């Protein structure tokens with residue numbers, strides 16, 4: 001099995017555009033402030049709603065924030081997250097330092113991202129006794145579809161959980177009802193950096209064929 005950044009297909013088989021986009025749907029934390037047309041934002045949310053969900057319950061709910069005032073209010077809730085990042089101590093290595101600096105940049109500049117998509121979900125499945133694992137599953141399927149769709153449309157996006165340090169304040173800004181949980185917060189905009197391949201572990205490091213093999 002190959003673990004290359006670009007998937008090798010057998011000779012004569014074209015790499016599908018969808019797989020190519022999946023291979024490049026990386027975190028894009030540097031965004032230009034230029035507006036994103038509503039049709040493209042709708043396309044992203046549409047992609048989110050095409051995802052799989054338990055029993056097709058489609059528990060996901062999306063809050064799309066575009067107004068400057070509302071974005072500023074979200075930005076204002078991020079102080080705690082910034083202090084949390086600053087208190088993390090020394091980064092483990094250069095890569096860690098880079099991700100941390102970029103994440104910090106995104107938090108500090110969140111109000112400048114032209115669109116913030118909050119992928120939320122209703123805590124409502126199974127009906128007889130809602131289990132949070134289902135709620136989080138739909139957040140994840142929908143969020144990843146949005147990331148791939150953004151890449152395909154040439155938009156930058158990052159799956160974040162920036163709301164976790166200040167969740168109550170974010171909930172208040174969004175006016176969320178009690179049974180709706182925030183899963184991810186995806187800032188979206190035109191990229192201010194080049195897209196590159198998603199660097200991931202080789203398949204051989206993460207795949208076990210037929211049964212788990214220790215040390216393979």
Ligand SMILES: Cc1cc2nc3c(=O)[nH]c(=O)nc-3n(C[C@H](O)[C@H](O)[C@H](O)COP(=O)(O)O)c2cc1C
Pocket residue numbers: 025026027028029099102103104106158159160161162198199
């Ligand atoms: C559940 C989850 C939470 C994340 N939270 C944040 C976050 O709060 N801030 C951030 O900048 N990136 C966040 N990320 C993005 C990851 O850092 C990113 O996917 C990872 O470093 C791989 O980077 P790449 O996509 O550029 O290759 C999160 C990703 C996931 C899946």
